[in-house]
Amino acid sequence: MAMDRGIHPRNGSGDSDGATRDQDIVTGDVCNLEIIPQLARLPAETLDAMKSMCAIRRFRAGQILLDAGDQPEFFGIVRSGILRLQKTMLDGRQQIVGLMVEGDMFGKVFDGPQQFAVEAATDVEIFTLLRKPFEDLLLRSPELDQVVLVNIMNELDRARDWMIIVANPRVKGRLAGFILFCCTRFASVHDVLQQGAGSAVDVRIPIGRSDLANSLGTRPETISRALHALADDGSIVIKRPDLIEICDFAALGSEAGEEELPTHGSFKELVRSLAWRAA
Amino acid sequence: MAMDRGIHPRNGSGDSDGATRDQDIVTGDVCNLEIIPQLARLPAETLDAMKSMCAIRRFRAGQILLDAGDQPEFFGIVRSGILRLQKTMLDGRQQIVGLMVEGDMFGKVFDGPQQFAVEAATDVEIFTLLRKPFEDLLLRSPELDQVVLVNIMNELDRARDWMIIVANPRVKGRLAGFILFCCTRFASVHDVLQQGAGSAVDVRIPIGRSDLANSLGTRPETISRALHALADDGSIVIKRPDLIEICDFAALGSEAGEEELPTHGSFKELVRSLAWRAA
DNA sequence: CGGTATTTTGAGTATCGTCAAGGCCAGTGG
DNA sequence: CCACTGGCCTTGACGATACTCAAAATACCG
Numbered sequence: 001m002a003m004d005r006g007i008h009p010r011n012g013s014g015d016s017d018g019a020t021r022d023q024d025i026v027t028g029d030v031c032n033l034e035i036i037p038q039l040a041r042l043p044a045e046t047l048d049a050m051k052s053m054c055a056i057r058r059f060r061a062g063q064i065l066l067d068a069g070d071q072p073e074f075f076g077i078v079r080s081g082i083l084r085l086q087k088t089m090l091d092g093r094q095q096i097v098g099l100m101v102e103g104d105m106f107g108k109v110f111d112g113p114q115q116f117a118v119e120a121a122t123d124v125e126i127f128t129l130l131r132k133p134f135e136d137l138l139l140r141s142p143e144l145d146q147v148v149l150v151n152i153m154n155e156l157d158r159a160r161d162w163m164i165i166v167a168n169p170r171v172k173g174r175l176a177g178f179i180l181f182c183c184t185r186f187a188s189v190h191d192v193l194q195q196g197a198g199s200a201v202d203v204r205i206p207i208g209r210s211d212l213a214n215s216l217g218t219r220p221e222t223i224s225r226a227l228h229a230l231a232d233d234g235s236i237v238i239k240r241p242d243l244i245e246i247c248d249f250a251a252l253g254s255e256a257g258e259e260e261l262p263t264h265g266s267f268k269e270l271v272r273s274l275a276w277r278a279a
Numbered sequence: 280m281a282m283d284r285g286i287h288p289r290n291g292s293g294d295s296d297g298a299t300r301d302q303d304i305v306t307g308d309v310c311n312l313e314i315i316p317q318l319a320r321l322p323a324e325t326l327d328a329m330k331s332m333c334a335i336r337r338f339r340a341g342q343i344l345l346d347a348g349d350q351p352e353f354f355g356i357v358r359s360g361i362l363r364l365q366k367t368m369l370d371g372r373q374q375i376v377g378l379m380v381e382g383d384m385f386g387k388v389f390d391g392p393q394q395f396a397v398e399a400a401t402d403v404e405i406f407t408l409l410r411k412p413f414e415d416l417l418l419r420s421p422e423l424d425q426v427v428l429v430n431i432m433n434e435l436d437r438a439r440d441w442m443i444i445v446a447n448p449r450v451k452g453r454l455a456g457f458i459l460f461c462c463t464r465f466a467s468v469h470d471v472l473q474q475g476a477g478s479a480v481d482v483r484i485p486i487g488r489s490d491l492a493n494s495l496g497t498r499p500e501t502i503s504r505a506l507h508a509l510a511d512d513g514s515i516v517i518k519r520p521d522l523i524e525i526c527d528f529a530a531l532g533s534e535a536g537e538e539e540l541p542t543h544g545s546f547k548e549l550v551r552s553l554a555w556r557a558a
Numbered sequence: 559c560g561g562t563a564t565t566t567t568g569a570g571t572a573t574c575g576t577c578a579a580g581g582c583c584a585g586t587g588g
Numbered sequence: 589c590c591a592c593t594g595g596c597c598t599t600g601a602c603g604a605t606a607c608t609c610a611a612a613a614t615a616c617c618g
Contacts, residue, residue, distance in 0.1 A: 068538075085439070087443060087538050088538065089443075089536040089537065089538055090533075090536065090537045090538065091536045093536055095442075095443045095446050097439040097442050097443060098439065108432065109428065109429075109432075110425055110428065110429050111429045111432060111433070115436045115439070115440070116436075116439060138421075138424075138425075138428075139421040139425070140421075142417075142418040142419075142421070142424070145417075145421070145424045145428070146389050146417075146418070148428065149388065149389065149417075149424070149427065149428055149431070150389050150390045152428070152431050152432060152435060153387065153388075153390060153431060154390070155435060156431060156434060156435045156438060157394045157395075159435060159438045159439055159442065160364070160366075160376040160377065160394070160395060160438055161394070162442065163374075163376050163438065163441065163442045163445060164366060164368075164374045164376060166442060166445055166446050166496070167374050167445050167495075167496030168496065169496060169497065169574080169575070169605090170575095170604095170605075170606090171605080171606070172605095208564075208565090209564075209565065209566095210564085216446075217445070217446030217447065217448060218448065218606075218607085219606085219607065219608085220564085220565075220566095221565090221566080221567085221606090221607080221608085222605090222606060222607070223565095224565060224566055224567085225566085225567085225606090226606095228566080228567095240615090241564075241565060241566095241614090241615075254369075257368040257369065257370050257372060258368065258369045259347075259366050259367070259368055259369065448573095448606080448607075449572095449573075449574095449607095450573080450574070451573095487596070487597090488596075488597065488598095489596085497574075497575085498574085498575060498576080499596085499597075499598095500574090500575080500576085500577095500597090500598080500599085501573090501574060501575075502597095503597060503598055503599085504574090504598085504599085507598080507599095520582095520596080520597060520598095559618100560617100560618095561616100561617085561618090562615100562616085562617080562618105563614105563615085563616080563617100564613105564614080564615070564616085565612105565613080565614065565615080566611105566612080566613065566614080567610105567611085567612070567613085568609105568610085568611080568612090569608105569609095569610090570607105570608085570609090571606105571607085571608080571609105572605105572606085572607070572608090573604105573605080573606075573607080574603105574604085574605070574606085575602105575603090575604075575605085576601100576602085576603085576604090577600105577601090577602090577603105578599105578600085578601090579598105579599085579600080579601105580597105580598080580599075580600095581596100581597080581598070581599090582595100582596085582597075582598090583594105583595090583596085583597100584593100584594095584595090584596105585592105585593085585594090585595105586591100586592080586593075586594100587590100587591095587592080587593100588589100588590085588591085588592095
């Protein structure tokens with residue numbers, strides 16, 4: 001398992017049937033935590049303390065980092081790659097409740113068990129911090145505590161934004177919302193946004209149809225149909241199964257049932273400003 | 280607006296059309312923050328500091344506490360009543376992304392604007408703490424910081440649990456999930472759970488059909504049909520529009536597509552153990 | 559070039575959204 | 589005390605959408 005698709009690495013499998021555990025590789029690499037912008041602003045002594053309890057661990061696509069019900073032994077910060085948070089239902093349905101990218105934090109501190117399984121959607125590198133010393137440091141460093149607090153509050157907002165996407169009554173609208181979500185949420189992730197022809201933007205969907213269906217509360221067939229329906233509308237062009245060119249941001253926004261108060265200004269402007277930064 | 284229905288107080292209106300703002304009543308009451316269990320464990324000096332910057336404000340059902348886009352001037356802790364977090368879409372759809380009850384915290388600290396409107400779903404009492412002094416206290420008191428952090432992490436887990444409910448492909452399943460969610464999430468809230476006949480449990484649904492539809496990503500008519508479908512199955516009895524007797528927990532769980540790993544043990548046991556505590 | 563997994567398409571059925579009308583309950587005013 | 593009013597909940601009918609099962613087409617891998 002864990003079959004990468006050449007230039008388009010993907011998750012191990014839509015149904016994660018071959019998922020394995022804890023076959024990670026602990027490296028002796030330096031933990032250059034300062035590559036995470038939020039952490040770079042921490043006082044040097046706090047950062048040093050974190051580095052001293054930190055290890056980089058690598059997992060392959062499909063591996064399970066944490067299982068639901070675990071009392072996680074480490075707090076994690078994504079260094080590269082994409083993780084998916086999910087829960088498996090008794091009927092076999094797998095619901096994805098979040099995707100985590102570079103700079104995102106996961107794991108529990110001071111409190112109960114992990115409620116959701118954390119799996120590698122692609123090959124990933126994780127900064128891992130042992131739980132107990134990290135908790136102690138949190139109590140000693142208000143600055144770190146603040147960073148973690150802000151991070152989790154943002155995560156909460158994003159979870160709710162995602163909820164709005166998932167609650168859209170039409171799958172077509174959910175998909176439109178997800179594509180736009182990718183543009184903002186994953187703008188900083190390598191290889192997700194690319195300059196298309198002219199004013200167009202290319203989005204690489206980092207997960208397969210199966211995961212997409214599990215994320216949006218529907219089935220792969222319906223995803224496929226809805227995607228081609230968007231293409232028929234002229235809102236997008238499907239260049240490859242996993243590569244979408246956005247032609248009409250307004251149409252996607254309208255399908256997604258855009259929220260009031262466009263605090264962000266024009267979506268398209270935002271995306272374009274972000275897109276070329278990574279390039 | 281804000282019409283209470285005698286013994287069944289409800290939200291001001293399903294569509295919140297008569298929503299007003301800031302007509303709250305600031306009282307001179309003592310802020311007995313220690314009635315919130317998590318806060319009661321704080322050091323006395325931290326608690327005193329909080330009390331000194333705290334005021335109780337009361338809002339009527341339907342009033343808006345915070346609007347999306349606001350830079351909230353206060354951090355809030357619910358003392359009594361139910362708040363709804365929601366976003367209004369351009370097409371008029373209102374999506375509810377969370378309900379907050381006694382002990383729940385809301386508002387932003389150290390960071391950006393409020394992303395979701397906060398409205399009173401019932402008459403509410405709120406402990407309000409001015410933002411700046413509260414932020415300063417957070418930096419000085421690791422214990423308080425920890426309480427807030429744990430609270431938000433729990434809120435994140437609950438948001439994701441809710442997402443799983445909302446992502447259920449059938450409305451009947453979403454409704455079943457919501458009813459079970461009420462049992463755990465609102466178990467501690469006055470008047471939500473009551474002893475039914477024999478082994479049955481009565482659940483008072485604290486929001487109207489319209490809010491329920493907005494919460495579950497569907498329409499009031501469909502909610503009504505799904506609810507009666509559950510009743511026809513024998514899983515529940517509709518005693519009043521807002522009072523549900525649960526007859527068959529297993530059937531509801533099955534409809535909801537229960538998650539794997541019943542960490543909680545029997546749902547029914549859990550509910551019963553919680554239910555009579557309040558009585 | 560074949561094998562495998564993924565994606566797409568097709569047909570039939572179930573579910574849901576929509577529009578419209580009727581019913582129930584509480585509060586109001588005669 | 590009773591009819592009236594307004595809000596909410598329910599029911600009905602019909603078209604649109606999505607799920608299911610099955611099979612074909614495509615992309616990817618060695």
